[in-house]
Amino acid sequence: MNILQINASARRESGNSTRVANDIVARLRIAHPDANVALRDLAATPHPVLDEAALGALFTPAEQRTPAQAARVALDDALIAELQAADVLVIGVPMYNLGIPVQLKTWIDAITRAGVTFRYTEQGVEGLVRGKKVYFALARGGRYRDTAFDTQVPFLKTYFGFIGLSDLNFVYAEGLNMGPEAAARGFAEAAADIEALFA
Template identity: 65%
Template sequence: MNILQINSSARSNGSESTRLADAIVARLAAEGNADIVRRDLAADPHPVLDEAALQALFTPADQRTPAQAARVALDDALIAQAQAADVIVIGAPMYNFGITVQLKSWFDAIARAGVTFKYGPTGPVGLLTGKKVYVAVTRGGLHKDAPSDTQLPHLRTFLAFVGLTDVQFVFSEGHGLGADAVARARADAEDQINAVLA
């Protein structure tokens, strides 16, 4: 089993979403025969999608400058990791009611027409199929099933867009509400992991 872990916190150390993603990966790896690739988007940030990147992506491969080819190759590497994975585990903290810029850059990198999605007669068709996805969602407040949760619809929509429809979310909320709330959140998240990986 090839496991790809994406850590999207802005912090390389002390991140609750990374801790939770680590716990999910450890449980998956305990089943044996696991090859784990970890991508820490804080320690190894991916460049944002800017005008230069767009120009590189929309220039035919045989006409790209060396700089353009190098920029596209960065995205190619992330796409290859996603394609090779049987299971993808994403640590996704909520920042200001949404996903982090680190995760958005990863999303922008792996969304490529004709490679990870295509447009058919009835609309987009995701091409990253046949994979299981676990998303460790962490928040400082309490947002699950509330109007303030604008993060979850974004995650669901994007993942489905590229064909990742077998998705299980594990929530850990209330980390800004004191030590007792953190303890409850961690215990609840552990129960969720036990349930989804039973």
């Protein structure tokens, strides 16, 4: 089994979402001791944003790309290859201003490519990334689960469904900025979510 852990916290290893993602990976390793784990820290190694130059490179036929364009596309190709090689994704998702971090959105932009991770058909969009299990490690300062303020989960369900993934599992650590007791409760709830997923 190949596990790809994506950490999106700007605080890197000290991030709460990283802590929860690490707990999920540790639980996966108990179940699969021979698993290979690849780690991509999006804050430690920021990916370039999708800008005019990147779009120009992507829409230029491969044989016509300049060396700079080819190098830019190769950066996205590497992320897509990582995604395709994984059997399981574990994604740390902190909540910043009710949304996902820009680091994670940049990764999503990089792996979303027509004809590679999705395609349009006469019947509509078809996701081309299949057969992978996804765990999301959600960390929030407040408590937003199942409320209108939780814009993350609907977006993540929609996006990952768009590229073909439907086995999506959510672990919630909430109330982490509401005092020590609330934080302890939030991490306990995340631990309970993990145990329920692996029961």
